[in-house]
Amino acid sequence: MGFIYNIGIHLAHFGLKCASAFNEKIKSGVLGRQNTFKTLKENLKHQDKTLWFHCASLGEYEQGLPVFKALREQFKTHKIVLSFFSPSGYEIRKNSPIADIVVYLPLDTKANAKQFLDLINPQLTVFVKYDIWPNFLNEVKRRHLKAILISAAFRENQSFFKFYGKQLRNALFAFEHIFTQNDTSKKLLKSINYTKVTVSGDTRFDRVSSQLTIDNTLDFIETFKQDKLCIVAGSSWPEDESLLINFINSEASKDVKFIIAPHNIKPSQIKNIQEKLTVESVLFSEKSNKNLETTQVFIIDTIGILSKIYSYADIAYVGGAMGTTGLHNTLEPAVFGVPIIIGNHHSKFLEAQDMIDRGGMFSISNQKEFNRILNELIQNNEKRLLAGKNNLEYIENNKGAVNKILAYLNL
Incomplete structure (x- = not known):
């Protein structure tokens, strides 16, 4: 079996070199490995x-x-x-x-x-x-x-x-x-x-808990949100964005604000989102020239600030589970005590099922279910706050992995 594995590695190397001519991500890996x-x-x-x-x-x-x-x-x-x-x-x-x-x-x-x-x-x-x-x-x-x-x-x-x-x-x-x-x-x-x-x-519980010890203030998000209810969609893919756009265009009250932080921030993808929205939207890259207070949708066309943005969420939607790309990090919004909506392809993510079982997370499989759950969370303050509380308690109850590892290492 070892011989077959080693032959497979060499074949994979050849295949990656060929594929790198057509895929920038693969090309980055091939070139990067050459410099190691x-x-x-x-x-x-x-x-x-x-x-x-x-x-x-x-x-x-x-x-x-x-x-x-x-x-x-x-x-x-x-x-x-x-x-x-x-x-x-x-x-x-x-x-x-x-x-x-x-x-x-x-x-x-x-x-x-x-x-x-x-x-x-x-x-x-x-x-x-x-x-x-x-x-x-x-x-x-x-x-x-x-x-x-x-x-x-x-x-x-x-x-x-x-x-x-x-x-x-x-x-x-x-x-x-x-x-x-x-x-x-x-x-x-x-x-x-x-x-x-x-x-x-899972050390991720310790990792996300540390987010609460830092300053998560983002002045431009405060200006955008004001005192209105805010829904943050993090690491969204096209199938996730379709749900959000349809809801915003057809069902959302003007008193509800939306922040969309796509996984893919290529200009063509960002443009596609903005063009499909029928309400006023603004890009992070253009925020200095726009009136954030009157804008309903804020599209984050940059990386590195999503974990802080979640601190402003009243409800979070985490992408990746409506398709097959894989559910993104749901612990990041959970640590801020907010309810979370995800798609239905989450079987490989233990924390997702745990939070669903605790009543802090909601799995949906289509537009109808998404609209129903989101409207319930928007309109029912008690349900929204209880779901968020359940998620925060879940994080608190699962911290401590780092200390166990360091104790083994005598640190």
Whole structure:
């Protein structure tokens, strides 16, 4: 199976090179990986002590950030290498203050794994959630390097637990310890005889809770919202925006304000949203020349401020689950004590079902359901406030994963 896997990696490398001619995101990854070893050689000396943090993408980075910050504080003289597999993580966090060096993870070949670890030789390696690369992890294990996996979440249908998953299964044993989000993941690991497990919970709860300790004030949002009820749609995709636009055009009271923060902020997509709206709207990029007080819809054509915008929400809609792209972060609005509406494709997101069961989140599958739920939350103050309270309590009850991980590391 190892031979087949390695052949597959080389074929994937060839395929990505070909696809990069037609896809800018893939092209960024291909070009970025070409510079990884050069970057490491230029920024690391043989005598440097290092830590290695690896994340698949931006979501995993945010998930691991509370642990990364604690390790950064503890190991001030170490150089931290942060690697991403996805361009969406690297491009947004390539200047992360918690790392000295940020690179793309090279493709998972044996030669790349050896060269990568020759260069960084980490005192501690931290992987977040998943993105298990057998050749890298087997090389970590062969060198007897300390490695942990945090916020891991496993499902029975994953390759680790299938007859054909030996290569991936063996890679898990490179981790000295695995911290899982839940008991189900612990039981699945036990089924393959991996026993060095702690159910710590999800570090994202600690991450989003830290949002409450900072200043979330955005003057332009306060000017826009005034004292009116505000609905924030975060990380929306076209299928989500269709629901919102139809509601705004046909059912929304003028006393209700809407903020739409699309996942895709390409000008063509932003223009498409604005053209379909029949009410007055304004773009973030043009806000200085517009009257925000009289505008009903604020379209955020930038990134990096959504978590603060959620603090102004009375109701939140989180995108990704109306289609197949994957539900975006629902904990970010939940920490501000607001009710949340999502699409119906959320089976892989445990926190979504938990909040639905607690009455703080509402799943819809079509325009009719969206209109009904949104109108109920707008008109029924008691229901809206109770749902939001349930979400905040859910966050509070699930904090603490970071402390468990740091306790294991004796920090």
